[in-house]
Amino acid sequence: MGRYILKRVVYMLLVFILLTFVLFCLYQMMPANRAYTDAKAAMTAYKNWPADKQEEKFQELYLEYQRRYGTDTDNKLVLYLRWLGLYPFYDGHRSGLLTGDFGYSYQYAQPVIKVVGPHIRNSFLIGIFTEIAVLGITIPLGIKCAVKKGQRFDRSVQFLSLIGFSTPSFIIYIIFIVIFCSILHLFPVSGMKTPGSTLTGWRNALDVLWHITLPTICLVFGSLASITRICRASMIDALSLDCIRTARAKGLTEKTVVYSHAWRNAIIPMVSIIVGGFFGVISGAMILETMFGFKGMGLLFLNSVRQADYDLIMFLEVIYTFIGLFSNLVIDLTYGIVDPRVRISK
């Protein structure tokens, strides 16, 4: 087992390096030159100098900024290694991802790590509620549908989930916003707390809760349909296994058959969804956060792409990629826990 994990981790690191390198090269294609803009900005102090002197000073400043930002070379590999913190800058110091320097956000005028923190917290807050609610609703529903396969209840849930599954999430959000905000005026349209309020303690918590209720409801409804469908499908597969027939033949109660025998088989295909869902919480929900003006990871990413805030984008990409790879690893390990056959084959 230890060897297997080690192998997976090494592989994960390789993929991580490959992906980040590709992404890094993509960013380099973006037509933005921080050293150039900063040098231009610094030139305003020398406005009164004669033109040739100005040009000379500008070249000097430009080179200085390039060296400071580490962009004084065109070698993509060197740039990448500098970003990782493995290759020294012009003055010999090393600063990058591995040395704990994640970059500086120009949009927020703060180190990237400080910007990302609160956003992760917000996304996590809303995501964890959603995930619990979604699993709490969909799993019992999926099981019930599978047990009552073909009956009226199953057919109506199937029909509703087909519609829900086919509806792009943003349309669900629009409908909820129209119903709850514009018609019923139950919830605020956007934000994390009442603007200008100075609430503390309990009142503040209630205010935040009031603000995140509608986004959470929207998120829950957005993902109900697909997970119900998957849960039903895997439960139906599990119920048609030979072992179920055996269990029934043994005279076990239907409850034991469904929840102990069938469910343990049905959960195997669902592991990736459950585990992946919990990790996906950190990535945020881009469309939802945009529509509600909810300061989570998705909105942060979208804004940084719009504002071309490169250090921030790159760091967020790193987080996304890392979460993706790490959750894959955890999913594979979880398979081993829930499925004894996988454990043996390793």
Add this chain to the structure above:
Amino acid sequence: MEKQKKENVFRTLARWLVRWIFGLKYEEKWFGKKQHAEKEIKYKNGVPDDSELIVSPARQVFNRFMDRKFAVVSVIVVLVMFLVVFIGPYFMPKYYDSFTETTQVDLPPTRSFMAVPAELKNDLKSVDSYGSFSVGLSNAGKVYIWGVTRIGASGVNVKNMPEGINDKKIAFAAAGQDHVIAIAEDGTYFGWGSNRFGQIERTPEIEANSNLEPIPDEVANGTLDPTQIKKVTCGYQASAILMQDGTLYIWGNKQTYANLDKFIGRTNMLDIDFTLNNVVGLDSKQTTVVTGIKGLYNTVRPNIGAKGVKIGEYLNGRKINEIRCTTKSLCLLLDDGSICFAGDFDKDVVDVPQLPADERFVDIEGGNYHFVGLTNKGNVYAFGGDHYYQTKVPNLKGQAAKVFAGSFQSYVADANNKLIGKWGLKGYIFGTDGAGADIFQRTIAGGKVTMTVGAIAVIIEIIIGVSIGLISGYFGGWIDILLMRIAEVFSSIPLYPFMLILSSLLSQVAISTNQRLYMIMVILGILGWPGFAYITRAQILVARESEYVTAAQSMGVKETRIAFKHILPNIISVILVNMTLSFAASMQTETSLSFLGFGVNYPQPSWGNMLSRASNATAAINFWWQWLFTSAILVFTTVCINTIGDTLRDVMDPKSSNDK
């Protein structure tokens, strides 16, 4: 025994239709009793004969598919949708993506643009309109308003006429974009609608604003002599009253009409009209177009498509009698009954027809883009902008005595003031968007984009995914490991962040809209193939061990031939199912991306970016038609596609039993 007619698709459909409309009784009467699934037990040689006709697997799948009504309907719906979005654009030749129209912004679904009230039809004095509503005046002095009367989200409704207007006999009425003015026969002035730019009344704020010209006191106080009024007309956010003696009263928004200042207090005017940005007048010299801007309209064209001539040369001693404006162009009626044009025309225009030798124009009216001309023979000709078929004149048999041009409509009355003809834009069944374009047309054009993106993306996914899955599954070994690792890398790329980066990169590069569309398809395809690769590979691993492959191998068939010719056809069903589901998923991804502004960009429509305005809660409720229809069609289409996929999976799966 009566021979049962063979059931086929059309017969089944007709059967359902009949049952739906007339009921079960007629269905059985016309089509015979349906053979139900529970067959009577036949006996052969004294034993129950439960043998079934052996049919090919494809036939069996087809038969089972046809048993699912919902799925069959879905197939038809999707096919119809495909036909509509791919053939539909040929039926709207005048549609183009970047169409905008300021006077038609944010209109709800309506067909009421030409709904002239019945009382007005036999007693028509005048009709005027500039935007979404029309104002009609009867000879009895009553004002009628039809069309879309609620102006945007401002809460102004021009249907709410001021008190007292019904007691007076109205002599003149004119409509602007969002205001109406009327003068009664005793000189009383009425103005209603939006007053944001001082269109209708004087307030201290409007007097204080140097960009607005308040209404003159003579007009507002009702001291004008109505018998001396020659013309009352409205522009976008301005109005003018011209007296018989040439005195001009003009007021409104000077930011829209920059040359409005030059007309204030003029006294020698013969005619006045508004384009979208300029006030245009005719002074008593009758030789030039007065705009106050030097050289603005000093070249004229004898016909819309003709070459420009200096106005002095062209007139050659003739005088201008009338000036009528559309939003960009003007038409001059000369004293010899000929007409000429100035200003700009859009590309979609209709020229003036050649009149018979003894026929000449006696009156011209201007709509928003088209002109209507009345001749001395009582014939009516329409020319100019034709985007909404404004120039399609019905046969009026030479009865016309008066012509009126609304924004996109024209009305003709005979000598008895009876309305004898109306044509032009009726309305929009899905409303208009924030740029004034018809949402119905954009929905069709957007469907073409969305469905093309979805389809091509899926095809790319299949080509890459299936080939890689086949190779990987069939050959195994290090090729398998390598390819699967590559697939894993691709599937661990976070889709939305990656798409966002790529599309913001693409927006830095100067590429055409179509190239951008291709890029989106390719990117979606490249990021989506691992799913197909996994499925294909898993199927191959099973198929590789089956007897027919062993047989082929022992006969010495080449490996690639076995993979592509023997195995692929056997796993095609699984690919088909996933293709259908993936198509719907790709459409959803495209719409979500376009909704966020990172997919297909305005003005090119897609079902996603047409909904982007609804992300604002206020806009979503105020302009409900801008998202409701499009998203309903989108959801309906994807539901149908997913139904097909689900049903295919059910009927192809040998494990699933016949009972549903």
